[in-house]
Amino acid sequence: MLTQQQLLALHYLFPISAKVVTQLTEISPTSLRKSLPISAKKAQQIFHNYEKIQHYDFLSYYAQQHITPIMYIDNAYPTMLLNSYDAPSLLYAKGNINLLQQMAIAIIGSRKAGLYTKVVLEAIIPPLIKANTVIVSGLAKGADTYAHEHTIACGGQTIAVLGHGFYHMYPRENELLAEKIATEHLLLTEFAPHMPPARHHFPMRNRIISGLSQALVVTEAAMRSGTLITTEFALEEGKDVFVVPGPIHSPLSQGTNYLLQEGAIPIINGNQIIDAMQLIFLNHGK
Incomplete structure (x- = not known):
């Protein structure tokens, strides 16, 4: 080794x-x-x-940059992620690494998501926060951004998983949000700090989002999207996938409505998630 x-x-x-x-x-x-x-x-x-x-001396270098490297054999490394598909050997963290040991639900959706997703998250996120659940997402435009922002606004904790190293920021408009998460919540990536965004990095990022979470919530998604890739990881790991039904005429509902046809769990508020996963939430509260 x-x-x-x-x-x-x-x-x-x-x-x-x-x-x-x-x-x-x-x-x-x-x-x-x-x-x-x-x-x-x-x-x-x-x-x-x-x-x-x-x-x-990488350890000293990362300490100077306020970066915590977490090896797969470290106690801080989340067990559920280690048991997931193709687990990273090393994670780089900025912020509160204790969040990695807490109950987590991933919320994802389209980068083009708009008002519908915002309204949906206002019904989904508050009950999850009340149940001391960490919200995981990918800091992308649209649904990810709304999930992080609304969680913070409601006084909850969030983990943002990046598809690049900490010395880069994508999208650039989320730079201030990323700084806030790194200070008060948790930024996480498997990419060394100098590594820039790349197209193939984001499917890799998606498996970490799934691996950190007990379940997955999808708001809006097109048929061919990274969102559906993440749901595939979750389903392969035997996790519940909760999906918000959408208007049948909307391109951003084609992926979500397809998931419902395939057996995903329809939801319209966060309490439904808690009810469906009651045993997990009860055990988490002990």
């Missing part, structure tokens, strides 16, 4: 999963090529860069 220093150095270059780390007994071009879906040239490049930084 890799040491903490080895993992911090390797992960700075490539976001490897916990499963891969358990298979690595050494870091070499050959072992990287065998364990990762990369070419021999890419493996050689990673190893070359690894040799340059392998002795760098």
Whole structure:
């Protein structure tokens, strides 16, 4: 198994999963090529860069940046995420890492979501907060932003999972919101601080949103969207997916209404979620 220093150095270059780390007994071009879906040239490049930084004091560096690295073997690493699909070997956190051990519900939806989602969240979020539930979302435009903002406005706690490192912000208009979450709530990512947003990062981000949460709430979603990818992760993990029905003529309701056809649980307020998951909420309160 890799040491903490080895993992911090390797992960700075490539976001490897916990499963891969358990298979690595050494870091070499050959072992990287065998364990990762990369070419021999890419493996050689990673190893070359690894040799340059392998002795760098990452722990001190992250402490100076108010970043907490959480390894998959640390007590702070959430058990449910570790047991999920392709769990990250390392998380980078800014804020209150104790939120990772609390009851959490993910709320997601379209980046184009508007007034309908805002109205829906006013009915869904307050009862969840009253039940001491952390709201998880992805800090994207639209539904994610509304979920974070309304949770904060109602006095609740929220976790924002990013598809990039902390030295970047996407979307830029959420920079102030991200700063507030990092100070009073929790920002989380599996990407080293210098890594910029990339298209393939966001499906990876979605599996973490699902893995952190006991259940998933979908407000508005088109048929082909990242929202439906996240619901697939949740369903594969046997989690409840709660869906808000939408107007049949709205493109942003096609995905949600499809999920209802496939057996998702229809909801119109947060109390329905609490009733449906009563045993989990009761155990959480003990």
